[in-house]
Amino acid sequence: MIKCLNCDDSISKPFFPYKTFFNKKKFRYYFCKKCCLVSIYPTVSADDIKLMYSRNKYHKEWYTVNKDNPQNYNDSKKYLSKFLTKKKTILDFGCGTASLLNLISNEHERWGVDLDEELIKENRQKNKSIFFYNVNDFENFSLYNHFDIIILTDVLEHVVSPKKFLEKMKKYLKKSGKIFVEGPLEINFSIVNFVSIFYFRFFKKNFNEFIPYHQFFSNHKSQKKMFLSSSFRIIDFKTYDNGWPYLNSKNLLKKVIGLISIITGKTLISCFNYGNRFRSIITKK
């Protein structure tokens, strides 16, 4: 039985992009009518994950792209800063190159955790005032009820069991602690989402040979449902649009589509939950 990653209900409605082939396996996508989440089936294995996040495949490709777009993290920092009034203990789980952690003042106790051991070593060299660990070493510390703030930027959609993962994060959080989550809304109302799905569907010949990084696709409704069904309370939830994947394109038409999408987001956000991304603050119920 194929289950919705949110509701645990049986799901059978195929959803675009329908399927992809990766690591000699076929992965399919199914839509949940109850919560609007699209879940992958089967979920990726430890072996797939190893291949997916090898340095050449993932970090070189994505983190260099992100470097061109530092504005992204400045906005995240601005959003987060109203919760950083006193000295806080902060954990960035899935910190990558620590772009966001580096922007946060060193008066706070900062921890960065990632899967990639090489990246952790590089991060340690660059910033000695942050505690950097790989996931296994970090988990051995059992730092339960230790953190005021946990940062999850572009992490949740990569996790095989997002609800179990959120439950685990809850243990590391202090009673009144907060989790800052930021990520994509791949099937939310947004011009770039609409155009890229259309383009991918009709013009990309190899559209079912992409790497299944995201274990689910969400809109604002299904993303909120994920937090609520993992027993969190939503303090704030904002959608926005960053024009991805078109804003940084060299093609003028794509760039214009990206810009129009951002501008539409800035004018429509409050009425329609418009946008291809979200930022949210959640806390224990």
Ligand SMILES: [Zn+2]
């Ligand atoms: Zn569901």
